[in-house]
Amino acid sequence: MGESTDGLHSLLSFPAIYRLFQDLTGAKAGRKRVIDEYIRPYPEARILDLGCGPADYFAEMIDADYTGIDHSAAYIDAALMRFRGRGRFIVGDVTQFALEEPGSFDIVIAAGLIHHLDNEQAREVHRSAARLLKPQGRMVTIDPAYVSGQSVIARYLIDRDRGLHVRTIEAYAGLAGAIFPSVSAHMRQDLLRIPYTHCILECRPSLQEGERRTSNT
Numbered sequence: 049m050g051e052s053t054d055g056l057h058s059l060l061s062f063p064a065i066y067r068l069f070q071d072l073t074g075a076k077a078g079r080k081r082v083i084d085e086y087i088r089p090y091p092e093a094r095i096l097d098l099g100c101g102p103a104d105y106f107a108e109m110i111d112a113d114y115t116g117i118d119h120s121a122a123y124i125d126a127a128l129m130r131f132r133g134r135g136r137f138i139v140g141d142v143t144q145f146a147l148e149e150p151g152s153f154d155i156v157i158a159a160g161l162i163h164h165l166d167n168e169q170a171r172e173v174h175r176s177a178a179r180l181l182k183p184q185g186r187m188v189t190i191d192p193a194y195v196s197g198q199s200v201i202a203r204y205l206i207d208r209d210r211g212l213h214v215r216t217i218e219a220y221a222g223l224a225g226a227i228f229p230s231v232s233a234h235m236r237q238d239l240l241r242i243p244y245t246h247c248i249l250e251c252r253p254s255l256q257e258g259e260r261r262t263s264n265t
Contacts, residue, residue, distance in 0.1 A: 076104070078239030082159070083108050086188050086234070086248055093154040096180060098142045098173060099161035103127035106135050115153075117145055143169045150179050156187040163191040163211035167223060170213075174227040178253045186252055187228070193217050193247035195235060202243040217247045224251045 089095060089109045097105055100116030101123045114135040118124055124139045142161065156177040162170050177187045192206045194216050206214055221233040230252035237245050
């Protein structure tokens with residue numbers, strides 16, 4: 049995975065500091081909006097969270113049939129301690145995971161993951177997610193993005209993200225669209241207390257009736 053681990057970035061590898069930083073930037077309220085508007089969990093949905101970190105998304109949908117995977121043993125240990133028997137947590141490489149049988153999950157989440165991956169790694173994650181999704185399932189990705197006319201502060205902060213592969217919204221959608229026949233791209237600049245730009249993709253392994261191959265909002 050491509051990420052900076054120098055200086056202040058190294059502190060974010062500690063789950064408590066990572067969660068404190070998230071709280072300070074208002075990420076909890078932003079996660080709730082992403083869950084309500086894009087992930088849209090429902091009873092009995094099986095959810096796979098790729099690059100789950102300390103499983104903050106699970107904390108907002110605690111009754112979900114949830115599996116989280118992350119390469120950081122520290123993050124997974126923190127999630128196991130935090131949720132104590134609820135959910136399933138795995139230490140593993142999200143670019144090489146082999147979980148369950150094809151068509152096992154209703155929703156795959158990749159929050160803050162794709163911008164840590166180069167193009168080939170990102171395609172592999174999309175490919176694996178498409179294989180694991182049920183025909184009517186969805187993959188939802190959330191990443192920082194560069195856009196035209198972006199706030200100077202937002203661009204400054206995104207330039208200093210741990211992930212080394214921040215892209216434009218069009219580039220994220222293009223990578224996903226090489227695997228998924230249906231990709232909807234959304235730009236959000238209201239998910240944090242600080243100026244920031246997020247790209248949210250909703251990817252489906254099959255087109256819905258009357259749906260175009262890709263769309264942007």
